[in-house]
Amino acid sequence: MSIKLENVMYTYSPGTAYEIHALKNINLDIPDGQFIGIIGHTGSGKSTLIQHFNALVKPTSGTITYNGDDVWADKYDRRALRSEVGLVFQYPEHQLFENDVLSDVCFGPMNQGLSRAEAEKEARRALLQVGFKEENFSKSPFELSGGQKKRVAIAGVLAMNPKILILDEPTAGLDPKGRDDILDQIAELHKMRGITIILVSHSMEDVAKYVDRLIVMNHGEVAYDNTPKEVFKHYEELEKIGLAAPQITYIMHALKDNGLPVDADATTVAEAAESILKALKEKGGQKHA
């Protein structure tokens, strides 16, 4: 059970002076249940790539299969695919439109053919799972804070019971607490529902903390596809393509260069603290010996 991209190419405005090769020869296998991060600078092809995952965009060439079936085959039900592969766009709060929160979240499941009562059940479950409080269900989406709006938008996709949830920078513009809350909630969803999460992010610190697998896009190609730890070992190459490693990576390398025997591959604050304490203990031990 997976999404598979084979030799996928995508060209904007082919045959014109504005021709841009947004994706070049992409090969990816997204098995069920992974928590995947996608990073890349603006224009690297991230957004084009994720729109291929639920057949919003048709590749110029190459094949995309979902559970073994070619999603661009003549009789393929792409509508059904889009229910299974949910996509939350960047600034999803701009897409809220109903009079109240609950109705907004009901829109997706009702489109799938559920009755209002059934849809409400799904909507309630989804809203509570993203940490949205019941007392606000009847509020207008426009009365909500930025963080609350994002939650509603995510719930709107979640209510359709997707097997794969793709989020394009879900925390852009949120304050640090709001950002952590949303990401914690997404990690929780990943655990509770066992669904695949694909998170597009500009924050190296966030992907280091949450994802198991990190795909780095550059000029329409996959530059790296590995665990965050392995990817961030290439921090010098990442900088050349407009990215960086988490700040922690730089701190650990600086400490190591200055003679403290720390694990330079640590990518989170917790890992780094542990490694530094251990290194200091060893160093202290040597002094006394």
Place this chain on the structure above:
Amino acid sequence: MGIIKALKLGFDYLKYDDDGNVESTQRAVDDVNLDIEAGEFIAILGHNGSGKSTLAKHMNALLLPSEGTLWVDNMDTASEADTWKIRQKAGMVFQNPDNQIIATVVEEDVGFGPENMGIPTADIWTRVDDALQKVGMTTYRHHSPNKLSGGQKQRVAIAGVMAMRPSCIVLDEPTAMLDPNGRKEVIKAVHELNKTENVTVILITHYMEEVIDADRVYVMDSGKVVMQGTPKEIFSRVEELKHYRLDVPQVTLLAHELKKNGLDIPDGILTTEELVSVLCR
């Protein structure tokens, strides 16, 4: 008196019912006192809804106080006669670069402000040249803005403000929509302007790393200024910042964690160099 000064500033958002009567009021800025000296680099932190942007919009008279007074270069923003002068003194840059670019060619976009001010054409071009050079965008002057990256667009927006020769720039989350490189470009450009042109900078941001080189930091919560001080003073209060839904740079957080584990580390470490010198002494 400083270039921007607020005394007991208060602002209410009003909600009207169908008949146009005030149904409820919401206090967005509450008893704020500020005194910002010319040439300072000020950062304002605060969670979503804390009143930062509402406060910022007072600094060029986009919003007028419900209570108290705000002066820009000794001009009371409530005095309508001075509104245009105030907007030339204090320029604003917003979050979304696509919402603030209006021309089809970079240099024309930058020239829009001074042209509106009635500056003679020859002078407009001098100002455009100057402004583009200051933000490092001269090579793109004949380009179409919509082909630029986010960081480049924001630098064009900043040049557009600079062409009006303001004494003060207010930037409301200018990097929120940018990738790491774009963020660096913009912050670097803003620091350059502050240093070389002595422009007063007021930077609103959610990125703690962008704050460490500021002269002073204000932290807002529920419309009030709840903390102020140098970045070092502010970031040494890790738990308090977390209470206000904020954060500290990763290096500061790491130092804080190590200290909690018994290491003798001073508060408010802001850079990798500082931490290295403490741990590797």
